[in-house]
Amino acid sequence: MRKVVLPKAVPARFLVVSDPSRSEDWGRLTGLSSQGAVVTSLGPLKLGSRVLLSWEIHGQKFELEGRVLTAKQEVSGYFTSFIFFIRAPERKKISSFLIDFLSLKSGGASGIRTRE
């Protein structure tokens, strides 16, 4: 399966919808698929919490709601969480974006690595 690696992780904002007392936080997306995103941040995310995640890739803005399915602290001190996108239409939107993006980048644009 084709995979594209952007050498600099995409910055992202996230708002914990299930915890209104917490202000919006930020981190970086280290993985993105049509099912969910892997977020690395200095602030932890609780397992099971609902999160509104926003980011921009190549001029296209996304804002998706997801649920934290895995959350762990890395040796570096950063927290890595997998956020599953809850809504099917949103997963579809990401899926179409990825299909377009991965097919466009398959030629190996500058600074972007592709793997099969």
Added chain:
Amino acid sequence: MISVALLSSSEEKRREISLLLGEIGILVYGADNLAGLKEVIGAQSPRVIMALEENPSFEELVREMISLFPQKPIISIINSRDAKRAVKLMLLGSEEVLSFPLSKEQLRAALNRAGKPPATSLSLVPPASLRGLYFYAFFFASLLALGLTGWIIHKHAETLKAAQVSQKNSWDLPYFYPSALAFDGDNAWIADWFSQSLYEHSTGSWAVKRVIHFPNEMPVSIAITPNSIWTVDASGKIVRRLKNLDLSPVEHYDQLPETTAIAFDGLYLWTYNSASKRLSKRLTDSRLSEVASYPYPGAQATALVFIHNSLWSLDAPDREILLHDINHPDHIISKTPLPEYSNGKYAPTGLGFDGKNFWTVAQSLPAGSARAILFRHKKPNPL
């Protein structure tokens, strides 16, 4: 030792942050302006630049630092928690953005990672998206076959697509710790104990249709009947649930600790106790009264499945599917090995039957090192 060039016009702030950094063993060189920073970098070559926000043109300062020192990772420190601003600074080139109040843990983490920025990997993991790729494959094949008649192109693409579908016998799943699998018509249910959730998948694409989270349970086995879903959690709590949106519990049964597998034969609930290694046939009364009990003839059952009147079990340590004699379940009629597990990369945790094939779900070895996987197996004999 990591060294840092700290840019701030305020001596007090430099001292305050230097103290924090000193406590975590970081060497700090202070600079009160850009000229001072150039000198520090020229003379000491610190590994990282940390810059404090002090006026509205901070973004301009970050831009200038990036153009002057493109090889140095820059950590920006802003005065208030403003996620939009933080993301903007990261897009400008700041490797990390911290905000006051600073903590030693955050400083340590940010400095540990400085100079080794993570990457974003984009991939189409779920099979639902494969439909799009199949389309491109079909389109490409059609171009190559230009000149042939439409009928030939069509037949060729159909054959190709059918071959691709039939060759695919494993699917990655978007979670890591599956514990059970059961089929229900066109859908399949998979439990993941770590996320304490049941995932409903469409069996056509294996896309996730629904996730039901159990905040107080860690599901280890599931069984499906026409009207209900039975779950057993790690403590041995058995619950019968309605097949509604939330899988609302309708009946809670007495706890049966060490129960790791359940199956329903239409009349009796069958359970497996992993400590005593015994299979039990039970009434569905409030106490789940045991009608009969048999020693398990394999190494350890991880899942039980009923197909019509035959009882099957997944013997995980031996990587086999066992068919039991229904009158004497402690006797094995046949063993079907699972060669998919011979490389030792996965351990099977759940077994299901979709009406045609057996399927197993598995977690990676060591646990959690890779996403869960689903295997379609050849039809075992005698079926």
